[in-house]
Amino acid sequence: MFFSVEENINYFKEKLNNNFDVTSRIIHVGESKLGMLFIKSLMDKESLILSIMAPLIDYKGKNVTFDELEKNVLKIFELERVDTDEDVITKLTQNNLIIFLEGEKGAIATDMEKAPVRTPAEPPTSSVIMGPREGFVEDIKSNIALIRMRLKTDKLILKEFELGRYTKTKICLFSIKGITDQELVEKVSKKLEAIDIDGVIDSHYILSFLQEGQNLLFKQIGTTEKPDIVAAKMLEGRLAILVDGSPIALTLPFVFLEDMQSANDYYTNPIYVSFMRVIRAIGVFLAAVLPGVFLAFRLYHYKALPLKYLITVSNSTQGLPFSPFIEMVFILVLFQILYEVSLRLPRYLGIATSIVGALVLGDTGVKAGLISSPVVIIIAMSIIAVYTVPEQAPQLTVLRAIFILLGGTLGILGIVAGMIYFVNEMNILNFYGVPYLAPFSPKVSADLKDALTKASVTQMKERPKFIKTKNKVRLK
Numbered sequence: 001m002f003f004s005v006e007e008n009i010n011y012f013k014e015k016l017n018n019n020f021d022v023t024s025r026i027i028h029v030g031e032s033k034l035g036m037l038f039i040k041s042l043m044d045k046e047s048l049i050l051s052i053m054a055p056l057i058d059y060k061g062k063n064v065t066f067d068e069l070e071k072n073v074l075k076i077f078e079l080e081r082v083d084t085d086e087d088v089i090t091k092l093t094q095n096n097l098i099i100f101l102e103g104e105k106g107a108i109a110t111d112m113e114k115a116p117v118r119t120p121a122e123p124p125t126s127s128v129i130m131g132p133r134e135g136f137v138e139d140i141k142s143n144i145a146l147i148r149m150r151l152k153t154d155k156l157i158l159k160e161f162e163l164g165r166y167t168k169t170k171i172c173l174f175s176i177k178g179i180t181d182q183e184l185v186e187k188v189s190k191k192l193e194a195i196d197i198d199g200v201i202d203s204h205y206i207l208s209f210l211q212e213g214q215n216l217l218f219k220q221i222g223t224t225e226k227p228d229i230v231a232a233k234m235l236e237g238r239l240a241i242l243v244d245g246s247p248i249a250l251t252l253p254f255v256f257l258e259d260m261q262s263a264n265d266y267y268t269n270p271i272y273v274s275f276m277r278v279i280r281a282i283g284v285f286l287a288a289v290l291p292g293v294f295l296a297f298r299l300y301h302y303k304a305l306p307l308k309y310l311i312t313v314s315n316s317t318q319g320l321p322f323s324p325f326i327e328m329v330f331i332l333v334l335f336q337i338l339y340e341v342s343l344r345l346p347r348y349l350g351i352a353t354s355i356v357g358a359l360v361l362g363d364t365g366v367k368a369g370l371i372s373s374p375v376v377i378i379i380a381m382s383i384i385a386v387y388t389v390p391e392q393a394p395q396l397t398v399l400r401a402i403f404i405l406l407g408g409t410l411g412i413l414g415i416v417a418g419m420i421y422f423v424n425e426m427n428i429l430n431f432y433g434v435p436y437l438a439p440f441s442p443k444v445s446a447d448l449k450d451a452l453t454k455a456s457v458t459q460m461k462e463r464p465k466f467i468k469t470k471n472k473v474r475l476k
Contacts (some may be wrong), residue, residue: 001085001105005035008107012088022092029056029073032064033102040330042095044112052097052112066101066108079108093168116292122148123225123247125390131267132228140170140244141180146227147174147242151234155179156228161192163206167199171224174230181237181468184432188239188252203243204252210241212231212254212431219395220431222251222258229263237469253432253467257451259391259441260284265454274453281452284389286381287396291328292403292415294378313374320372325408327371331379332404336397339383438466 009024016022021041031094070079072222091109097106123135136143211220230240233251241250265273315348386396406414429436439447449455
């Protein structure tokens with residue numbers, strides 16, 4: 001840096017490639033020359049004029065120094081001294097206003113950010129009938145505020161990281177002192193500090209770095225868009241991670257049971273919740289196994305089917321040009337293509353395309369004698385059942401394809417062997433010291449109050465025992 005305001009401004013503009021939105025102003029404050037440098041596309045223009053320019057213009061002293069600016073002129077702002085070129089560039093790209101003084105080497109920076117921010121609204125992936133409807137947005141400051149609104153305690157600990165050589169993305173790690181295990185905090189902190197990547201655009205960019213082991217089929221990190229869910233999980237002893245630019249919060253440690261639960265469960269009658277969780281468990285089974293089981297019975301074990309049903313299936317499949325295995329794969333691929341199309345088309349057009357496409361193609365295919373109606377119904381039931389637990393949709397989609405392959409080649413023996421294998425795989429998984437199938441395996445009787453069935457809040461007096469926490473008691 002230089003002692004001259006003009007030299008400093010020209011130097012840093014050149015450092016930033018003379019971009020058109022890198023703007024400077026030079027004014028006289030008393031008898032001193034003062035220069036300002038900022039990125040106007042992200043600057044709060046109103047605050048700049050009223051809170052910065054106006055006090056500087058009204059200053060009545062002869063000479064102004066950095067100390068004078070901090071103590072008397074711009075005292076409502078948090079000012080930070082920056083002494084190196086790298087610090088100035090970093091602050092500018094983080095939407096700070098940089099102030100230079102003639103004859104002073106160095107600068108001061110103040111946060112004047114006014115980036116475009118979406119208003120918190122109900123997330124499309126986590127709608128609720130009753131309960132809070134706020135969801136995270138892409139601005140990390142707003143998301144931190146949403147969590148602080150729910151955890152009004154001095155025990156809340158925030159740890160900041162900056163990742164990405166080009167994006168300089170802010171990451172915030174949340175924990176609660178006295179509840180969260182400190183070893184877990186240190187372990188996750190080390191993993192975050194070890195990340196060296198060009199850029200972090202979304203929380204999923206760091207998700208892979210936090211995973212343990214090579215098993216990538218099963219979900220290892222919890223995700224949510226709702227601050228009330230994050231607060232509830234932290235009160236159970238989990239960590240939360242927010243990434244600037246992403247509305248998705250990460251929570252860990254994670255167990256399979258979490259995705260069987262819904263935000264609605266904690267704002268609804270416990271008996272109804274228990275019933276719905278059983279329905280979700282059935283939905284998971286149907287989504288993964290139903291097409292494979294149907295194919296196995298149709299190819300190898302048709303004698304086990306009821307006679308009337310067997311006659312119905314035989315009549316509907318008579319004269320089809322494809323084998324049962326090819327037919328099921330064809331319909332599955334067709335439905336997945338419709339699903340992908342509905343995601344990428346404009347919202348209302350996508351909904352219409354997916355519904356009309358499924359109805360028209362399915363009905364036309366059956367009438368044309370290319371596919372059978374029972375297989376269309378089985379695949380449709382399986383795909384619909386996936387969304388009883390939408391957070392597990394990617395894993396269930398892969399498992400469905402595997403069980404179709406097993407059922408089409410090995411019959412029921414292949415289905416049973418596949419189920420034993422995958423349940424065993426899940427049973428031996430242990431992420432961040434927590435068994436993946438807890439509290440069922442190993443069985444933790446006290447934690448079954450909020451598992452496949454749910455007790456009332458007054459009965460859940462302790463935090464989950466399968467999560468290592470400092471304080472187990474949450475209700476006295």
